[in-house]
Amino acid sequence: MFVVAAPWFCSSSCSTGGGGEEDFLLNYTKAVLWEGLNHLARRDAIQEGDGEALTDFWRTDMVLLWSRKHLQLFNSSHQLITGIEGFYPERIRQDMKWNRVLNLQGTSGGNLHVSAGGAERSAGWRSGQTSGPTLLHGTKPSEPVLLSAPPHKHLLLLLLLFLLLLLFSSSSCKRADKRAADVSRFVDEFKKDELFSFKPGRKHPGFEKFIYPQRVRNPKKMGRSVGSLSEELDRQRDKIL
Numbered sequence: 001m002f003v004v005a006a007p008w009f010c011s012s013s014c015s016t017g018g019g020g021e022e023d024f025l026l027n028y029t030k031a032v033l034w035e036g037l038n039h040l041a042r043r044d045a046i047q048e049g050d051g052e053a054l055t056d057f058w059r060t061d062m063v064l065l066w067s068r069k070h071l072q073l074f075n076s077s078h079q080l081i082t083g084i085e086g087f088y089p090e091r092i093r094q095d096m097k098w099n100r101v102l103n104l105q106g107t108s109g110g111n112l113h114v115s116a117g118g119a120e121r122s123a124g125w126r127s128g129q130t131s132g133p134t135l136l137h138g139t140k141p142s143e144p145v146l147l148s149a150p151p152h153k154h155l156l157l158l159l160l161l162f163l164l165l166l167l168f169s170s171s172s173c174k175r176a177d178k179r180a181a182d183v184s185r186f187v188d189e190f191k192k193d194e195l196f197s198f199k200p201g202r203k204h205p206g207f208e209k210f211i212y213p214q215r216v217r218n219p220k221k222m223g224r225s226v227g228s229l230s231e232e233l234d235r236q237r238d239k240i241l
Contacts, residue, residue, distance in 0.1 A: 021200035024211070028204045029195040031212035047109045051097035055084055066225075067217040078229045087233060 045053035062077040084093050101111035204210055216222060233240070 022211075023198050023200055023202045024207065024209060025202040025204050026196065026198055027212055028207055028210045031210070034212075046101055046113050047111050049098070049101045049103075049111045051100065054100055055081070055097055063216055063222075066222050067215075069217075074225075075229060078226060079233065082230065082233060087237075 041053075042057055045057065058077050058081055062074060062081065065071075065074040065077060080096065084096050086093070088096070100114050102114055103111050
């Protein structure tokens with residue numbers, strides 16, 4: 001095995017950065033690329049209804065939520081993962097893993113995340129609250145109000161949803177036709193900028209000192225928080241289950 005004893009660099013341009021100078025534009029480019037590919041893979045898993053992949057995304061999200069201090073969502077992700085991995089009964093575990101998408105078009109690969117369907121549902125609920133029957137439930141309306149809304153409200157909602165789906169279907173075909181042209185134009189416009197070359201001292205105009213740290217913030221404290229959340233779930237087991 002050949003080992004280089006002296007300091008070495010992948011190229012002459014890399015060696016110029018030996019003084020600690022960073023390429024902040026390259027940092028930004030790599031961050032955008034990573035987030036874009038991550039989002040693309042997530043969308044693919046959602047469209048295919050891949051419960052295993054979606055669960056894996058929640059695992060990585062849990063670490064990111066901790067590092068970015070979204071603690072309430074961190075707690076929710078912990079409960080979801082813990083439940084799927086064995087805390088909840090088998091039927092509920094399978095439901096949580098494999099019933100996380102909706103398919104409004106009934107087409108292969110046309111799944112949406114369950115939260116998107118929830119937005120449609122809550123929009124219908126809110127429209128039902130303003131139609132009058134909320135008075136039957138006192139001053140604090142609840143979700144069953146939608147059931148007592150006038151029938152024409154449901155018909156209008158379904159018609160609107162149908163028109164939106166037709167519009168989405170036609171526009172998606174047009175977007176697919178334009179994709180190759182968009183990629184070609186992107187390459188032509190940005191190739192000369194050498195976005196993936198290391199050039200010390202470069203800065204993005206909007207983010208002069210951009211860095212993209214990937215290390216877990218306070219991993220030991222995160223471990224203690226996970227332990228505390230698990231213990232709390234165990235204490236609440238009889239109430240939850």
